[in-house]
Amino acid sequence: MPRLTEIRRPRRGFTLIELLVVIAILAILISILLPSLSAARRRTRQTVCQTRLRELSNGWHMYADDNDEMCVPGRMANLGGGSGNPQNWYDIGSGMKYRPRWVATMGKYVGTPALQLPRTDVDRQDYDHAVYACTERPEWIDERNYAFGYNHQFLGNSRRTNGRFHNFPVNRSRIASFGGTVLAADCMGTAAGVATSARLAYENDGGAFESMGNHGWTLDPPRLIPTGDIGTGDAGSPRTAVDPRHVDKANVVYADGHGESQKPEQLGYEIGPDGEYLQTGPNARNYLWSGSGRDEDPPEKP
Secondary structure, eight states, X not given: OOOOOOOOOOOOOOOHXXXXXXXXXXXXXXXXXXXXXXXXXXXXXXXXXXXXXXXXHHHHHHHHHHTTTBOOOSBOOOOSSGGGOGGGEEEOSSSEEESOBHHHHHGGGTTSOSOSSOOSSOSOOBOOXXXXXXXXXXXXBBSSSBSEEEOHHHHOEEEEETTEXXXXXXXXXXXXXXXXXXXXXXXXXXXXXSOGGGOBOOOTTOOOTTBTTTTTTBOOOSSOOTTBOOTTSSTTOOOOOBOOTBTTBEEEEETTSOEEEEOGGGGTOOBOTTSOBOSSOTTOOOTTTSSSSSOOOOOBOO
C-alpha cells in the first residue's frame, strides 16, 4: 500500500504589524516604569545621604564631649600669620591641618579622618572618604565649596571683627531644643543668593559667588540681618541656603541626631519669584536655627 505523502504546512511567523504592536507596547511599559525606577534610585540616594549626615552629627556630639561642651566652630579661628603660624594648625586625627573647617575638625570622631594626608601649607583640600560626600553631588568635596553646610552662625562662628569672635565659643548646653535645631544640611552655597538664571556650574577650586556650592560649608539661617555675617563674610557676598537636591527637598540633620528631608519653606526660607533666597523676606523665620526654638536674629558682628 503506497505511503501517503505527509503534507507540511508552512510555519506562520509574525507579521510586521504584529512586531510593531509589540514594540509599541514595550515602549509604553518602559516609559511608565523608567520614571518610577529613577525616582526609586533618587530616594535610595536620599536615604544614603541622610545616613551620612547623621554620622556627622555623631561626630559633632563626640567633639563637644571631648571639649568641655564646646560646639565645633564652622572653621577654626585665624590667629594671624597665615599657614606659617603653627597656632593655626590643628590635629584632625590623621595629622595637623591648617584652619580646618567643621567636617575636618570633627572627622576623627566619625570613624575615618576626612583627610588622609592633611596639610598645613594650603587653605583647602578635597575630602577623601565617601561618608563625607553627598550622593547627589559626589563631586562637591572641596572643603570650602562643600555639599553640606553647618549652622555656624548660631552654633559656632569663629570669624572675628575688631578682634572679637562673631559667636564663639558656643556651649552645647545653650541649646534648648536639640530636636528643633538644625545642625547641618544640603547647602547650595552663595549661589542661593542670586537668581536661578544667574547660577553657574560647580567649581571645585573656584570662588565665584554665582557658582553652585561656592562656600557651601557655611549655611546661613533663613532670616538674616544687615549687621550680621552673610555668606563668605566678604563685602557683597550673597547669602548661602539649603539646596533641595533630593527629590525637591534638602536633607537636614538636627542636633539630636535625627534626620529629615524638608523643603526650604518648611525650614523657614523665603524664595523670590526669580529663585533667589531672600535675606529678610517677611515670611523668613529662624525658629529651627536659633537653638532656643524662637525666631531670633542671628548674632551681630562685633
